[in-house]
Amino acid sequence: MPTGAADRALESLRATRVWKSVFRRGPALTNRTRSLAVFGNLFLHFLPVKVREKSLRVRATYYLGSITFLLFVVLSVTGVLLMFYYHPAVPQAYRDLKDLRFVVSNGVFLRNLHRLAAHLMVVTVFWHMFHVFYRGGYKPPHEFNWVVGVVLLLLTLFLSYTGYLLPWDQLAFWAITVGTNIISAMPVIGGRVRYLALGGNQVGENALLRFYVLHCVVLPLVAVLLIAVHFWRVQKDGGLTVKEEDGGK
Amino acid sequence: MSRRLLLAVFLVCLVAAAPACRKQPAPAPDALVSAYDVEPDWNDPQKVVALNYRQAQGKRLFYTNCVWCHADATPAGPSNRSNVTPTPPLINDGNVLNGESEEYLRNVISLGGSAVGKSAMMPPYGRTLRPEEIQSLIAYMRAIAQPLYQQSARPGKPYTGR
């Protein structure tokens, strides 16, 4: 690996006042500074300072939790960019999708990323859950974190489902119509719950607005909160479950 | 080690960039498919001449105004052509009309035969037809001319880049 010039450049960068104002610690070379790097950082301090070496092995987790979270990050970034071009109105929403495809630079790419990541996130969330189950990761003291995980699974499904309506094309409209029709099978309150979800008896502009607000504001906020709890509890519940066979070679 | 690495990176990028260089194949359009209207060749009914919008407008005007004396059969049956002396040329008679310039034809139609030293039996249409309608008539007569009217410019091709 290249040393010398690049390292010297990094050294001089670290010596600047600006760098020092941002990163108060020196290079993370000792365990102390490494610990500081973790708990001195808002984002990293959700992680424990130390982790078991075994839990780092790919076969232990397949990094499914991390990947799910990273997909959430990708979705947030692309989602915010997409929001710049989108009006939750009928039929403007559909026209915005057309403009995204035909006019906006990288618009198709942006939408592809968002859609793919969304589908992938549903997959990884399920996979993550099954994996944790098989490894017995729900066992005490992780019970509560398992419940948080189940809620996050439902949130992911709702996020994906509410996003499904936003293109306002035939696929979206009928998928949501079919899905919400199931709600009316609920005894007594089914019809009312559906009315509440759609803001009407039919999938229409009100439903689009509701789904948009849920998709872009409510559900992501709740998800961020619960993801934070989820991470936090992994640390507080004593780290990832490690099994004897993870020792590997 | 790092050479192989660079090569691998390069190859991956190459593969990833491949979809960006999609080709746009332009199939040669069939004249009859893209035509606005068609007209059977007067001398050979098996053959069909494709007409564009302008020529089709000319065809419509021809069959309203001119067919009576410039064709041997009319929508109403017999033609007046044989009644007129000197006999008017058939509109598709390339031997006579291909040699005439666009301007000359425009003058004959709009000002009448007498204006260009021909028979006054050809009435002026300058106050009946608009200039672009006369232009369409000329385009039509060029399209169905037999022998074929040779255009001075090269025929249109679909755009194929440089």
Next chain:
Amino acid sequence: MAENKKIETGFSSDVLKDPKRIVFVTKKTSAKVTGDAGRQVMTFPHLVLREAIAFQILVIAIVLVSLLWDAPLEQLANPLLTPNPAKAPWYFLGLQELLHYFPPFVAGILIPTLVVIALVGIPYFNINIHGGPLWAKRRTSQLRMVLIVLSLLMIFLAIFLAWTVFVPSAAIAFLLLYSYSVPASQTGWRGFLRSRTVSWWVMTWFIAVAITLTLVGTFFRGPGWEWEWPWVSHGG
């Protein structure tokens, strides 16, 4: 939770009287906060670096797929024009497939609710706390129990003609019964099957059914929710 344990926990209810707190940590009540479990390493940089690599590989993968595959966009929504079949998003197609067999209340409300309750309840019902294999003890009575449960399930599915549920259930049931006959000394996948726990079997059955239903709903259902091979395009 350990209701039938004959252990006196030293947990006094009167802290003023007896300020000592002693907790017996048995295997059954273990929180599994095992102190050993191998070496520990610093999160930074070991975990952070690995996560960074995971993130980069993930983004590379989805970017490449996004470049090659365009997200579908169909015609403008038209409430008067019902596609046949109208399908929900893929992750609900398993439910939609169930709706084909069972009444809407059962398939649309009851089953999903039960699944969610079951998932939430898993850690609180001592499931798999022992980690003991199904066929480890009391094999005959276990087998009797398993056979009763399996036949009830199969009869239920057969009554509703829910054969897309029946087939994966039957496959798992077959494996389950097969694992009974595997001798204890076996290794490899047979031994693996033999040593599975009840909860493993239940979850595997659930996953198998869910995946089958989702696949069938996504790829094998055509107009009128009739069976259709994905490579045979229907007219119109």
Next chain:
Amino acid sequence: MGKISRRLRLAFAVSSVIFVAVLAISPVKDLRREWKYYKNGYERFARNRPDKRLLSDFHPGLDQIWIPEMNVVDRCTTCHQGITQPSLADSSVPQPFRAHPPIHHSATDWGCVVCHRGQGPATEVAEAHETTLAWEQPLLPNRLIQGSCGTCHRADLAETPKLTRGRQLLAKLNCVGCHRLQDVDRPAMLAPDLTNIGTKVSRAWIYKWLKEPRTVTDSNGTVTVNGYETGDEPRMPQIHLKEEELRALSGYLSSLRSHPVAPYRFDPRAIALEKAPDLTAQGEVRFRQMFCSTCHSLAVTRAGETKLIGGDIGPELTKVGSKVNRDWLVSWLRNPQEYLPHSTMPRYEWSDQDLFKVAAYITTKLVDSDLLNGVPNLGEATPDEITSGRNLFLAKGCASCHIVGGAAPQKDFGPDLTALGGKNVSQLEFGQSKIPRTLIAYIQTKLTDPVSVNPAARMPQYHWSPDDLEAVTIALISMAGTPSASGMERLKIPRASPEFHPAGAFGEVYERYQCSACHKFNGYGGDLAPDLSYEGSRAQRAWLVDFLKNPQTLRPMLVLRMPQFNVTDKEAAILADYMTMTLQSPLANTAGEGHMRFTPQLAAMGKQLYEVKYQCQACHTIGGAGGYVGPNLSNAGNWLTATWVQAWLKNPQALVPGTIEPRRSFTADEIQALTAYLMTLRPSGKKASAGASQGGTR
């Protein structure tokens, strides 16, 4: 411990490099978007053109036509950049840069997709032009583009002959009987009222007609009418019926005879003609003299070739003598409206002798003894046959066009077609057929071979010429239903549906002779004969009276001529008075007609102008010499009013829009002279004698 392995460092380095590289692909790809290729190509192209405007009009970004109130976002001009550049009109200009041909609408006001269809907002060739997942209305082929004109222009346009033809076909073939069509109204009578059909024809004839309704179609699809080829589709389609269905329907229909026909008591002098050896010959002469062939055709064999000669307003009559019974025929000829209240057949003023002769001619000469040869012996209808026949009458859709017993016609037997032209492919049922999945292919297959798309189709089989198929397709495409934007609903130009039903004495005569069956009055009426809206300005009253009483002409070329109605003096006077008083053009009011005087010198000058300077004889005939294009002017002095001639010479199109007489630049003096000359034209000095030709080729 803390050392990071070399492998991990390497993996991080590699993935970082690929990560950055991969993220750069999409922005790079964005630089090479399809439309930029055309943009750049156009710039290169424009640089080599002499017209400097091309480059100054060029701008490198996306172009779009945005008309919010019409829901138009058309980016077609991004690639089709030359459409408004007159210098790119030539067909040598490569596409997509060629200019749009001049039409009445500009692209900037209307956009492109309104007429051409396709996906306006798209900036990719395939998406814009073709059927895709997101867009099911591909570009309309140029040959069918007149259908788009028809979506707004519900009235006929001169520029859209194919559309007009298609609409005429839809109306003429009674499509509106089974289908609901946009702006095609149900006429009062689509097909004969069958309430009394049993009194008119025999059961055997009904059987034969149902089996082969006037037409026989051979395997080549050639339609023959009683053995004579015709290009036109008959109104009564061939409906495929089984033997028992034929028996039941014919039984049911022949049982319909609620009002028996009373035999007419002829004058004894007429009956005395029975013994005349040339009775039928006399009848034939009368038939010809009365110009029945203006509306009815007869098969005539000349030089080994059989052709139908005559008009198609009424039914073809070659074998009518084998069809109807004589009592019914006589009753019909005397008063057609008694049997069919909505018939357009005029009520002739018959003398008993003429009636007797013509009836004898029809029942003995216009017959075919072989007509009913293949028909089995049917006998009287049984009650069972009548019941099942009545059910079949509804089930086969007969009741959509035919009425029985005053019942309202069956509505909507076939699908509603008012929105067919705007349908998406996914809304169409293609069944198992192998045709391309497009609207055009669907419409054309449905029209030519309905069973191939839907084996249970009840639609009868039609045989179209390629031109007619195209025309009908265009007319159907024009029925695009409710437009996508409310703004476009306002743009629709409705079809004017004028009615002309004058009251009073004129009205009675007008209805009796069904003048509007052939003539147009202020836009209402038929197309066969001249428009009479301004007849009072055009013709002199004396000539009108003369013509109405004896409309014979001496021009052998035209077959279709005004029939001889045998109008009475009183009726002729009523008609002529009304026309002279009321049917006046505002541009040629004949109030001052009496004061016009022309000197012979002026007339001589006019003759000079007519024959030498303007050579009007190219198109007009005077005394047997001249052309056939315009009307015969031999009797102009008796026929036309001077007012009309003057106005006409000034501007013919102002008087009769669309007339083919070119507008010329006569001076006022020349107009006076020509009028003077024309007013002297009288056949050998006679005044208001047997009329001259008035009909011209329209």
